[in-house]
Amino acid sequence: HIYNYHCKTSSYKYVCVSCRDSCQRGWRLLYILTAFHRCSDVMKPFLLRFLQDACDSPGMPYQGIAKACQENLKRTFQYGGRIQYPNSMEIKAILAGRSSKRQLFLLPGGIERHLKIKTCSVALDAIEELCSEMGLQRLEALDEYAVFLVTHRGKSDIHKIKIHALHYKIG
CATH class of the missing domain: 1.25.40.530 (MyTH4 domain)
Known part of the structure; x- marks a missing residue:
């Protein structure tokens, strides 16, 4: 150590x-x-x-x-x-000087939303941005949402993993 x-x-x-x-x-x-x-x-x-x-x-x-x-x-x-x-x-x-990427987020109802993810973005950043766009400003509202990683996007065998709000790897 x-x-x-x-x-x-x-x-x-x-x-x-x-x-x-x-x-x-x-x-x-x-x-x-x-x-x-x-x-x-x-x-x-x-x-x-x-x-x-x-x-x-x-x-x-x-x-x-x-x-x-x-x-x-x-x-x-x-x-x-x-x-x-x-x-x-x-x-x-x-x-090459690029420090962010556009990451696809799938929302309920089949809505697709791209967010700008930076090197040090955590899942909470994505949750805050999405809540802000939906007009949810209360801190308690943030606790009601989560980010899941979808590892296969086919008609069957979709695997979802919940990502902790303070984890970095969201994209």
Whole structure:
């Protein structure tokens, strides 16, 4: 466990200091890292300051991705970071500068709805967005809804798995 802690901290240090040959690649690696791993408590204030400075610098070419890294890190500390590593398609998309995808949600009555899912989206985000679109603003209403993963969409043998509201993998 202590090895993982030092490995994650070293990864943050490496990305922040050593990716000088390509700033864009360094920022994209930091984007992936902030979605999966917390930094150490010692490093956290320095990393947050680094990201805040990048966000606040007028004319900074990487303000957008710095803000996305900041949001990823916040959500990683809030929800614990993604457990499932990105597949090759997601890595290619991130390295190409795309950090979200349109995910199909099937609603009762055969209604199909596409939502924008980001790297650090959790099921609760989808539930909140759908409830908002339906005009449900009370927090209690959110508890009445759930997200299920449909693994086969045929006429028979549909398998559904309920996804916990704080789980990342919804798409």
